[in-house]
Amino acid sequence: KTSTMKNLLPLVVIITTTTLILLSLAVGSDALTVGDGVVNRRNFVVAGTAATTTTAAAAALTLLGAPAVAADTATDYVKTTSQFAYAFQPPSGFDMSNKPLKTHLEEINFISSDTKGYQFGITVDPVRISSLKEFGSPEEVAARVVLAEVNRDGVFDVTLVKDPLLLPDSGGSYLLDYLSQGKRGNKHFVCQISIDRQKLYVLTAQVKEENYAEKEKELFAAVDTFRVTMVDK
Numbered sequence: 001k002t003s004t005m006k007n008l009l010p011l012v013v014i015i016t017t018t019t020l021i022l023l024s025l026a027v028g029s030d031a032l033t034v035g036d037g038v039v040n041r042r043n044f045v046v047a048g049t050a051a052t053t054t055t056a057a058a059a060a061l062t063l064l065g066a067p068a069v070a071a072d073t074a075t076d077y078v079k080t081t082s083q084f085a086y087a088f089q090p091p092s093g094f095d096m097s098n099k100p101l102k103t104h105l106e107e108i109n110f111i112s113s114d115t116k117g118y119q120f121g122i123t124v125d126p127v128r129i130s131s132l133k134e135f136g137s138p139e140e141v142a143a144r145v146v147l148a149e150v151n152r153d154g155v156f157d158v159t160l161v162k163d164p165l166l167l168p169d170s171g172g173s174y175l176l177d178y179l180s181q182g183k184r185g186n187k188h189f190v191c192q193i194s195i196d197r198q199k200l201y202v203l204t205a206q207v208k209e210e211n212y213a214e215k216e217k218e219l220f221a222a223v224d225t226f227r228v229t230m231v232d233k
Contacts, residue, residue: 076225079106082232084124084199089225091218094120105199117187117208118215120222127200131172132193138164138174141193145176149189155182171196171228179209188212190219196228 077096078087083105090096090110098108106124129135136144142164150158162177173194180187186209194201203226207215 077108077110078229079108080229080232084197084201085229085231086122086124086201087225087227087229088120088122088203089222090120091222115207115211115215117185117206118211118219119206121204121206122226123200123202123204125200127195127198129195130198132174132195133172135195138166138176141174142176142178145191146178149178149180152182154184155180157181161188167192170194173228175223186210190223192223192226194228197231201228 076087076089079085088110091112093113094110095113096108096110104123104125106122108122110120112118132141135141142160146158146160149155158181159179160177161179164177165175167173167175171194173192176189176191176193178189180189188207188209190205192201192203203223205219205223207219212219
């Protein structure tokens with residue numbers, strides 16, 4: 001459990017950072033409900049900065065008791081509710097974990113059991129807009145996410161590895177691919193971002209740069225399985 005917690009904390013921070021920078025620009029002028037709390041748009045960026053720290057701290061306390069489900073073979077993970085729905089197939093050999101402390105409408109993580117720092121995370125949050133086009137082009141979204149990452153404590157440089165993409169046949173999803181270099185090492189991130197029925201979906205894949213060449217094909221194959229699906233009526 002301790003090993004799982006240590007592997008999960010960096011992903012908690014980057015998912016929260018990516019989601020918060022998107023949410024801070026996508027919500028309307030009214031208050032936004034996140035979990036059981038309400039955050040005013042004007043204070044959202046400041047509150048979000050604190051949340052990146054407190055989320056990791058909370059995870060350190062709560063994940064000691066969080067259940068982990070081992071997956072020896074790749075299987076579909078499908079989540080369908082009246083508010084959101086998605087499907088994802090992680091690679092084989094990943095452990096599933098979700099946090100008892102709710103900081104998003106939905107948050108779940110898949111952590112490699114044999115490669116440290118290799119993981120996937122999914123978050124879902126309510127927003128005021130109906131499509132990513134209203135938020136910005138793939139290049140504009142990438143610029144904001146990179147800016148948020150480079151301003152994190154301990155990060156020295158962030159580089160887009162590939163041009164951000166509008167994924168075909170995805171309903172308007174964006175794909176971001178970037179490298180973050182910092183005092184905790186060099187980490188490769190791939191994010192698929194979608195908005196559907198005023199819900200922001202963010203899938204974040206993370207792997208150490210030293211392992212990226214080995215895991216690249218598998219990582220992108222897993223990212224490609226992520227789909228927003230139909231909610232329960």
